[in-house]
Amino acid sequence: MSVCTLRIDDQDVAIAAGSTVLQAIRSAAIAVPTLCHLDGLSPVGACRLCLVEVEGSERLLAACVTTVQDGMRIHTNSSRLQEMRRTLIELLFSEGNHICAICVANGQCELQDLAVRVGMDHSRFSYRYPNRCVDLSHPQFGLDHNRCILCTRCVRVCDEVEGAHVWDVGWRGEHCQIISGLAEPWGAVEACTNCGKCIEVCPTGALFHKGEGTDEKHGHPGRLAALVQGRSRQELEP
Amino acid sequence: MSAAKPRKRLATVWLAGCSGCHMSFLDLDEWLLELAQHADIVYSPVASDQKRYPPAVDIALVEGGVANSDNLALLKTVRANTKVLVSFGDCAIHANIPGMRNMLQGADPVLRRAYLDLADSSAQLPHAPGLIPELLDQVLPVHELVPVDVYLPGCPPSADRIRTVLEALLQDRRPDLSRAGEIRFG
Amino acid sequence: MALLDRCAEVAQQPGSGITVKGVGCHGPCSDGPLFSVACGDEVRLISVQSSSASELAMELQEALSRGSLREWVPRGCRSLDPQSPFLALQRRIVLERCGQIDPEDLSDAESAGAYQQLNAVLAANNPEAVIDLVRRSGLRGRGGAGYPTGLKWATVAAMPGAEKRLVCNADEGDPGAFMDRTILEGDPHSVLEGMAIAAFAVGAQHGFIYIRAEYPLAIARLRRAIAQAQQQGWLGTTIAGSRFSFDLELRVGAGAYVCGEETALIHSIEGQRGVPRPRPPYPAEHGVFGLPTLINNVETYANIPVLHRLGLERYGVGTKVFSLTGHVSRSGVIEVPIGTSLRTIVETMAGGPPDHKPIKAVQTGGPSGGCIPAAALDTPVDYDSLQALGTIMGSGGMVVMDSTTNMVDVAAYFMAFSREESCGKCIPCRTGTVQLELLLRKLLARKATVADLEQLERLSETVRDASLCGLGQSAPKPVLSTLRHFRADYLALLQPLEASR
Ligand SMILES: Cc1cc2nc3c(=O)[nH]c(=O)nc-3n(C[C@H](O)[C@H](O)[C@H](O)COP(=O)(O)O)c2cc1C
Ligand code: SF4
Ligand code: SF4
Ligand code: SF4
Numbered sequence: 001m002s003v004c005t006l007r008i009d010d011q012d013v014a015i016a017a018g019s020t021v022l023q024a025i026r027s028a029a030i031a032v033p034t035l036c037h038l039d040g041l042s043p044v045g046a047c048r049l050c051l052v053e054v055e056g057s058e059r060l061l062a063a064c065v066t067t068v069q070d071g072m073r074i075h076t077n078s079s080r081l082q083e084m085r086r087t088l089i090e091l092l093f094s095e096g097n098h099i100c101a102i103c104v105a106n107g108q109c110e111l112q113d114l115a116v117r118v119g120m121d122h123s124r125f126s127y128r129y130p131n132r133c134v135d136l137s138h139p140q141f142g143l144d145h146n147r148c149i150l151c152t153r154c155v156r157v158c159d160e161v162e163g164a165h166v167w168d169v170g171w172r173g174e175h176c177q178i179i180s181g182l183a184e185p186w187g188a189v190e191a192c193t194n195c196g197k198c199i200e201v202c203p204t205g206a207l208f209h210k211g212e213g214t215d216e217k218h219g220h221p222g223r224l225a226a227l228v229q230g231r232s233r234q235e236l237e238p
Numbered sequence: 239m240s241a242a243k244p245r246k247r248l249a250t251v252w253l254a255g256c257s258g259c260h261m262s263f264l265d266l267d268e269w270l271l272e273l274a275q276h277a278d279i280v281y282s283p284v285a286s287d288q289k290r291y292p293p294a295v296d297i298a299l300v301e302g303g304v305a306n307s308d309n310l311a312l313l314k315t316v317r318a319n320t321k322v323l324v325s326f327g328d329c330a331i332h333a334n335i336p337g338m339r340n341m342l343q344g345a346d347p348v349l350r351r352a353y354l355d356l357a358d359s360s361a362q363l364p365h366a367p368g369l370i371p372e373l374l375d376q377v378l379p380v381h382e383l384v385p386v387d388v389y390l391p392g393c394p395p396s397a398d399r400i401r402t403v404l405e406a407l408l409q410d411r412r413p414d415l416s417r418a419g420e421i422r423f424g
Numbered sequence: 425m426a427l428l429d430r431c432a433e434v435a436q437q438p439g440s441g442i443t444v445k446g447v448g449c450h451g452p453c454s455d456g457p458l459f460s461v462a463c464g465d466e467v468r469l470i471s472v473q474s475s476s477a478s479e480l481a482m483e484l485q486e487a488l489s490r491g492s493l494r495e496w497v498p499r500g501c502r503s504l505d506p507q508s509p510f511l512a513l514q515r516r517i518v519l520e521r522c523g524q525i526d527p528e529d530l531s532d533a534e535s536a537g538a539y540q541q542l543n544a545v546l547a548a549n550n551p552e553a554v555i556d557l558v559r560r561s562g563l564r565g566r567g568g569a570g571y572p573t574g575l576k577w578a579t580v581a582a583m584p585g586a587e588k589r590l591v592c593n594a595d596e597g598d599p600g601a602f603m604d605r606t607i608l609e610g611d612p613h614s615v616l617e618g619m620a621i622a623a624f625a626v627g628a629q630h631g632f633i634y635i636r637a638e639y640p641l642a643i644a645r646l647r648r649a650i651a652q653a654q655q656q657g658w659l660g661t662t663i664a665g666s667r668f669s670f671d672l673e674l675r676v677g678a679g680a681y682v683c684g685e686e687t688a689l690i691h692s693i694e695g696q697r698g699v700p701r702p703r704p705p706y707p708a709e710h711g712v713f714g715l716p717t718l719i720n721n722v723e724t725y726a727n728i729p730v731l732h733r734l735g736l737e738r739y740g741v742g743t744k745v746f747s748l749t750g751h752v753s754r755s756g757v758i759e760v761p762i763g764t765s766l767r768t769i770v771e772t773m774a775g776g777p778p779d780h781k782p783i784k785a786v787q788t789g790g791p792s793g794g795c796i797p798a799a800a801l802d803t804p805v806d807y808d809s810l811q812a813l814g815t816i817m818g819s820g821g822m823v824v825m826d827s828t829t830n831m832v833d834v835a836a837y838f839m840a841f842s843r844e845e846s847c848g849k850c851i852p853c854r855t856g857t858v859q860l861e862l863l864l865r866k867l868l869a870r871k872a873t874v875a876d877l878e879q880l881e882r883l884s885e886t887v888r889d890a891s892l893c894g895l896g897q898s899a900p901k902p903v904l905s906t907l908r909h910f911r912a913d914y915l916a917l918l919q920p921l922e923a924s925r
């Protein structure tokens with residue numbers, strides 16, 4: 001196995017060729033925010049929070065979908081990147097209806113945590129207050145579109161790991177919405193196996209178990225990687 | 239805190255919020271006594287009988303979004319008469335729960351829903367100009383209407399965070415909440 | 425169509441000595457409807473102003489009985505001056521057969537030279553030579569990004585694996601752009617021939633033409649052209665007696681602008697949701713159904729046969745087709761040598777604004793492009809000069825705006841377009857375009873302050889730098905370029921800080 005050496009901020013890092021820049025950054029214990037990325041799922045490069053500067057490249061590159069190259073020099077925390085990340089988080093808050101105080105994920109939410117991390121004490125962009133709905137048709141679970149950030153983790157986990165492909169993205173642009181089945185109520189989609197994986201990986205309070213009150217949802221996105229790894233080594237039943 | 243500093247004139251203001259931020263302010267408990275040594279509370283729903291917002295206020299903690307014409311008029315006075323305006327709590331910062339009515343897109347649908355659709359008897363839209371303040375079409379955060387100097391998020395912000403902010407402002411410093419990791423919503 | 429039928433009836437009479445055929449667009453939209461009269465080498469364009477199909481047919485009959493059609497100008501019609509700059513300054517090589525041949529008749533196209541270059545290329549049987557020719561011609565992609573075509577072909581050719589795919593991007597979604605449509609409706613065989621040559625050069629066996637559903641006539645003509653070419657053995661197995669086989673399939677898009685972006689287009693061909701994905705891997709490596717894929721624009725392919733026919737020297741720097749619209753006296757589709765100055769195009773050829781108002785700006789590149797101020801009208805229209813001005817050559821839309829135009833309005837129009845067409849996959853584009861349009865509307869409503877203007881600029885940069893695909897990356901270009909060249913338009917709309925509060 002060949003190895004690439006690269007310089008990330010002021011650290012030298014050696015990592016197996018073929019790794020992603022994000023893996024290299026994490027191996028150096030440097031914190032770069034991510035939302036759409038989740039170990040165990042295919043990368044999509046959609047949230048753009050993991051953008052980094054690579055010397056010699058005019059473009060910012062999304063660390064989660066960029067492969068390391070020998071000799072890369074990467075900057076993860078310039079003031080330009082900091083400003084950009086804060087803007088992205090503000091945009092996310094502005095496009096949904098995030099009332100953390102009454103949210104099932106309050107205190108356990110990756111978006112809420114990121115707002116703290118990027119120093120967002122208010123949004124410079126007006127909130128849009130879209131008129132979104134809540135789907136409570138499933139006997140055990142609920143989906144509150146007001147809190148969905150369209151990271152598509154649920155879509156991917158259901159398709160790639162559970163193999164049920166209940167979820168998809170419907171419509172376009174600002175009207176995008178996660179849909180179940182052919183845009184049917186979740187409870188009407190027979191393909192759903194009630195496995196609950198989508199709820200575990202959802203970074204926000206959008207997907208939850210019924211009966212969870214404010215502050216009561218505990219997602220476990222970290223468990224997925226272990227499951228996927230275990231399966232690939234055939235240690236676990238699918 | 240150096241005792242030589244002149245006493246600050248402090249106000250707390252209650253717009254469209256649940257008063258939870260003010261309850262949290264009262265949670266400062268014995269530190270309120272210390273506060274009283276450095277500041278006069280010149281206007282506050284919980285600590286003053288003043289009915290009119292006074293001039294020459296040094297620090298104002300403004301709770302709540304701006305939901306009606308009274309909120310708006312008061313906020314304009316506060317801004318005009320105050321040196322440091324603190325956007326106090328999630329409602330002030332992003333309209334929060336009062337702002338959920340914005341999803342209905344306008345004051346009229348809200349009033350109809352509340353006073354006509356859901357009425358048991360004598361359904362009637364409230365209308366008494368001069369007596370009942372008119373609803374604005376949207377509940378707006380404070381900073382979209384007047385300039386804000388300090389943001390103190392939280393629903394409510396804990397007493398500790400309020401104290402961090404006030405301690406700094408009493409010493410004419412800008413509080414650095416982001417560094418303290420104390421800006422969490424909710 | 426009525427005119428065509430009536431005139432055909434006249435032509436069918438014994439001894440008429442003329443043929444009548446339907447052709448594609450001639451180009452000068454503002455003079456339309458048009459027909460052309462060809463006598464020997466002389467072709468005249470005639471603009472129908474106020475006569476009906478039956479009147480014209482009657483006049484044709486009369487003119488024929490009088491003798492030749494050489495001088496014929498029917499009543500209610502006007503003969504266009506072939507020396508007028510709009511026509512005379514063009515160099516129609518890609519569009520040469522548009523308006524000349526019957527696009528629904530392969531034999532007509534063949535007698536005008538169609539498929540001869542494919543025949544020659546297959547006879548020479550040297551794919552490297554084809555790629556080399558394209559590379560040395562300096563041809564760059566006409567679909568917007570201007571990537572060197574020869575390099576792209578060489579990359580696909582070098583990819584390992586026996587199976588490769590070819591795609592023609594006919595999604596032409598820029599508002600006000602209709603160059604590709606003109607080619608497809610007027611001379612579909614030029615595109616098919618270009619694709620077959622490309623497929624031979626890179627080693628592809630199967631191709632797709634991805635065309636937008638809003639072009640029903642182009643779709644019908646392409647369908648016909650493909651069927652005819654298959655019948656004549658220009659497509660299919662063992663083409664022209666060689667060992668080369670190439671099949672073509674039409675895919676009709678469902679109206680999403682972003683499906684013109686190559687990775688979204690590929691998803692769409694595969695039957696998936698048409699959203700872009702990060703590159704690399706580029707389509708050359710991982711394209712349709714995972715196979716190495718060459719993807720080029722309609723006009724790019726249409727350049728291939730003519731490049732072969734003319735050879736490097738006579739082909740020269742090549743041409744670009746533009747659709748010229750806006751405040752101009754003459755609008756339409758034109759083809760000019762690359763490097764022609766903007767002034768020549770918009771003032772000399774198009775005649776400037778109809779009421780002699782001064783030109784304020786020229787917009788190129790559609791929603792991904794920018795506005796060029798009148799002061800820079802002497803810029804040659806080539807890829808690098810336009811880029812230096814903060815816009816792009818783009819696919820060929822060119823909108824002329826006179827002094828009455830407010831550039832903030834223009835920016836808001838394009839931002840609304842990008843907002844509408846964002847696929848919604850990535851945050852900066854999905855929501856950034858919404859906020860950018862709101863800021864522009866706030867300016868237009870005279871409610872914005874200096875702080876809003878700063879916000880507009882900062883957010884534009886973020887959306888440009890952070891978006892996943894070309895749509896989001898270039899969505900702020902109309903704002904940034906108008907801010908750069910027409911800042912006064914923005915400043916004039918600002919409110920003093922205090923008044924707005
Ligand atoms: C949002 C977006 C829309 C696009 N639309 C088109 C289009 O309609 N037609 C086209 O040929 N290229 C379009 N492109 C460019 C294609 O991605 C691609 O670069 C092009 O088809 C390559 O062909 P070329 O090298 O011949 O230009 C678009 C790109 C983006 C980002
Ligand atoms: S999902 Fe997260 S950010 Fe949204 S309301 Fe819930 S806790 Fe707040
Ligand atoms: S429901 Fe949750 S996991 Fe699914 S897209 Fe929305 S935020 Fe992501
Ligand atoms: S930039 Fe816009 S169109 Fe492109 S992927 Fe992102 S959301 Fe979709």
Ligand code: FES
Pocket residue numbers: 033034035036037044045046047048049050051062063064065
């Ligand atoms: S984590 Fe890389 S783009 Fe979302």
